[in-house]
Amino acid sequence: MRKMESNELNIAWCYPDMLNLHGDRGNIMALERIGKMLGLNVNVKKIESFQTEINFDKTDILFFNVGEIRIIESIVDALNKQKEELDRFIENNKMIIAIGTTGAAFGKKLIKLDGKQIDCLGYLDMDCNQRDMVYGNDIIFKLNEDESVEINGNQIQMLDIKTNGATILGTVSYGRGNNGEDKGEGAKYKNLVFTNTLGPVLVKNPWYTEKLIKTAMATKGIQIENSIPDTDFEVERKSIECIKEYNAKKEKK
Amino acid sequence: MERVRFVIALFVGKILVFLTKLVSKERGTNIPGAYANKIKKDFIKGFKDVNYDKTIFITGTNGKSTTNNIIVHTLKTAGKTVTTNIEGANLIGGIATALIKNSSLSGKIKTEFLCFEVDERSLARIHEYLPAKNLCITNLQKDQVQRNGEPDYIYQKLKKVINKEMTLFLNNEEPRVKSYEDFLENVVYYGVDKNDTSFIKDGFYDVTLPCPKCNDKIKFEYYNVDNVGKFLCTNCNFKSENEPNVFIKNINFETKEFECDGHKYKVPYNQPFFMYNYALCIAICNKFEIPVDKQEEAFSTFKNISGRLETIQYGTKEIKYIRMKQENPETLQSAIDYISRDNKPKIFMLGLEQLEDFKPYYTNTFYAFDCNVDALNKSNIERYICFSEAVAYDSANRLIYAGVDKNKISILPTDSDSEILKELDKYDCDNVYLITWLHKYEELIKDVAKLKEMSEKNGK
Numbered sequence: 001m002r003k004m005e006s007n008e009l010n011i012a013w014c015y016p017d018m019l020n021l022h023g024d025r026g027n028i029m030a031l032e033r034i035g036k037m038l039g040l041n042v043n044v045k046k047i048e049s050f051q052t053e054i055n056f057d058k059t060d061i062l063f064f065n066v067g068e069i070r071i072i073e074s075i076v077d078a079l080n081k082q083k084e085e086l087d088r089f090i091e092n093n094k095m096i097i098a099i100g101t102t103g104a105a106f107g108k109k110l111i112k113l114d115g116k117q118i119d120c121l122g123y124l125d126m127d128c129n130q131r132d133m134v135y136g137n138d139i140i141f142k143l144n145e146d147e148s149v150e151i152n153g154n155q156i157q158m159l160d161i162k163t164n165g166a167t168i169l170g171t172v173s174y175g176r177g178n179n180g181e182d183k184g185e186g187a188k189y190k191n192l193v194f195t196n197t198l199g200p201v202l203v204k205n206p207w208y209t210e211k212l213i214k215t216a217m218a219t220k221g222i223q224i225e226n227s228i229p230d231t232d233f234e235v236e237r238k239s240i241e242c243i244k245e246y247n248a249k250k251e252k253k
Numbered sequence: 254m255e256r257v258r259f260v261i262a263l264f265v266g267k268i269l270v271f272l273t274k275l276v277s278k279e280r281g282t283n284i285p286g287a288y289a290n291k292i293k294k295d296f297i298k299g300f301k302d303v304n305y306d307k308t309i310f311i312t313g314t315n316g317k318s319t320t321n322n323i324i325v326h327t328l329k330t331a332g333k334t335v336t337t338n339i340e341g342a343n344l345i346g347g348i349a350t351a352l353i354k355n356s357s358l359s360g361k362i363k364t365e366f367l368c369f370e371v372d373e374r375s376l377a378r379i380h381e382y383l384p385a386k387n388l389c390i391t392n393l394q395k396d397q398v399q400r401n402g403e404p405d406y407i408y409q410k411l412k413k414v415i416n417k418e419m420t421l422f423l424n425n426e427e428p429r430v431k432s433y434e435d436f437l438e439n440v441v442y443y444g445v446d447k448n449d450t451s452f453i454k455d456g457f458y459d460v461t462l463p464c465p466k467c468n469d470k471i472k473f474e475y476y477n478v479d480n481v482g483k484f485l486c487t488n489c490n491f492k493s494e495n496e497p498n499v500f501i502k503n504i505n506f507e508t509k510e511f512e513c514d515g516h517k518y519k520v521p522y523n524q525p526f527f528m529y530n531y532a533l534c535i536a537i538c539n540k541f542e543i544p545v546d547k548q549e550e551a552f553s554t555f556k557n558i559s560g561r562l563e564t565i566q567y568g569t570k571e572i573k574y575i576r577m578k579q580e581n582p583e584t585l586q587s588a589i590d591y592i593s594r595d596n597k598p599k600i601f602m603l604g605l606e607q608l609e610d611f612k613p614y615y616t617n618t619f620y621a622f623d624c625n626v627d628a629l630n631k632s633n634i635e636r637y638i639c640f641s642e643a644v645a646y647d648s649a650n651r652l653i654y655a656g657v658d659k660n661k662i663s664i665l666p667t668d669s670d671s672e673i674l675k676e677l678d679k680y681d682c683d684n685v686y687l688i689t690w691l692h693k694y695e696e697l698i699k700d701v702a703k704l705k706e707m708s709e710k711n712g713k
Contacts, residue, residue: 017470018463021395021403023582023622025458029654044457049470049487067463068405074468134406136399137613154617158402198619203650235653235664239646242666243616246607246643250614 009040012059019067026200034209050078066100075105095191095216103194104128124187125165139175141185153199259299262292266353282342286349298382308367313391320530321370330551334364343372389422393429425497432465442497443532448504451475499536572685582623593628602638604689621651640665670700
């Protein structure tokens with residue numbers, strides 16, 4: 001690994017106006033904030049239209065926030081136009097983050113309530129079914145690859161997700177996760193990360209944001225040695241403690 | 254047999270109307286109808302002499318109560334009789350109650366018009382039994398996500414109700430609502446022209462919404478209220494009409510006047526969102542040939558019973574409470590904008606609170622990231638107080654992300670009013686703003702009154 005030579009973190013914020021639910025633009029704010037705390041120059045480029053080409057060569061993180069289910073098909077169509085470049089991006093361990101229902105675009109297939117099947121991009125071996133009823137709750141999980149990383153947020157679940165061969169991102173200690181049955185939350189393939197967690201997740205869990213940024217920088221050969229002191233995350237640490245306490249006693253309310 | 258069952262349900266309903274009036278006026282708006290519906294599932298279908306051509310439903314995320322109230326007031330001013338749920342009970346129980354109250358013992362409706370505010374999720378069921386031929390849709394925004402998930406979830410539910418028998422009254426400047434034009438020819442567009450309070454949003458983090466027709470980006474030339482304004486899809490050319498059927502123009506916010514179709518109206522409420530309520534009311538009045546002078550008279554005498562600003566006196570402090578709807582970024586944004594416009598030194602108390610309407614309770618504050626809160630930071634706030642058992646830290650974090658100095662924020666992970674007021678006591682400033690849920694505000698009023706009573710006793 002090279003020591004930090006270039007301190008540029010280049011984020012492509014995909015379709016911000018179309019994927020605009022649940023305050024998730026906060027995730028981009030969090031990447032910018034934590035990136036700066038790590039001493040990086042953070043450049044965020046908006047990919048404003050489904051017709052806009054993504055410059056994969058100048059992207060370190062390709063970011064997709066949560067949108068309405070009807071948008072998933074448009075994401076799939078848009079990315080299929082650059083499928084070879086996307087394949088290369090993913091196989092080269094470059095980072096993609098997909099939040100909420102948008103994750104379905106990277107799965108195998110999505111079956112909508114009207115029975116229509118959408119063949120998705122297929123990087124994550126999982127199938128999604130649109131739910132008839134919305135399910136909303138808090139979620140707390142630990143990363144499977146590093147159990148010291150605990151993540152909290154909310155879920156507004158409009159999909160049931162069956163992970164077939166996909167690597168599961170985390171194990172749920174509170175809440176529903178992918179389907180409410182197997183304790184699995186999210187999925188991962190190389191550095192393509194999908195989570196159902198809202199909050200915005202990268203605002204509420206800056207330690208995870210830091211980890212993601214470091215991984216993204218490492219894939220372009222830049223090792224970030226310094227870490228943000230945990231005292232800088234005091235507000236977020238206290239938040240998760242309050243929420244755990246609340247969830248432990250809320251059933252009695 | 255069906256009719257007998259209806260008459261029994263109606264009779265029970267009428268008794269309950271009488272009894273609930275004795276106990277509580279509020280509960281009387283829903284309970285009688287809810288019981289009648291239990292006795293007969295399609296109870297509201299059984300009423301006679303309902304003129305569906307003169308039945309008006311108003312639905313949408315925001316503005317339905319106030320618009321309903323303005324329309325009803327205007328129809329009544331014009332001498333019409335109206336059955337309505339003006340008290341805001343907008344589920345099937347509330348509508349059934351209104352019908353019970355305005356019908357004879359045999360179930361004959363006594364009024365010429367029926368005008369109801371209808372909950373978006375309940376519209377399909379209500380319309381099945383009471384097929385109104387006038388459907389007004391105000392706007393479809395992010396709202397109550399634990400129930401509604403995403404705006405398209407509600408969009409699809411409303412779409413199923415539209416049929417060729419009806420007239421649709423659509424907000425010309427709200428893209429989702431305007432796109433219902435594809436499903437019916439009989440559409441009346443209502444809108445508001447660019448005015449002194451119109452604004453643009455061109456910050457890096459400002460986002461719009463996907464086109465309801467092609468999914469690509471909607472661009473707003475300007476906004477009249479958040480997410481409502483002159484728009485154009487950047488891909489498919491879907492856009493707001495330049496001259497909708499009813500178009501409010503030349504708004505003078507100082508004199509509280511506007512023009513529409515050559516007539517001048519003077520109004521008591523001049524907030525930008527009210528203009529859309531007036532516009533929809535004029536559209537309805539045009540259809541039913543309500544004379545303009547009656548419209549003008551009604552607008553000038555209208556009193557809004559669902560205001561969002563209240564004040565409590567706490568010692569020398571005046572706490573101005575601004576209501577917001579839970580999990581509704583538009584109403585939070587309006588509240589924040591209102592506070593930001595006051596440049597006097599002030600304290601801002603933010604109690605977003607956990608969501609406890611139904612189980613599982615949860616701790617969502619993410620809708621605060623849909624709002625632009627940066628203006629607060631430039632509006633002379635001396636102290637921020639964030640409170641709530643579970644989400645005080647998350648609320649504070651939203652402010653920190655807007656650039657508020659952490660040291661200016663008191664974070665109280667509690668819902669105890671005494672602790673909240675104790676914190677407030679530490680600061681001299683008497684100009685205080687509060688945003689929280691209605692039930693929390695009501696608790697606070699009671700506790701402030703108790704404290705006042707105690708201090709008066711001690712004083713004696």
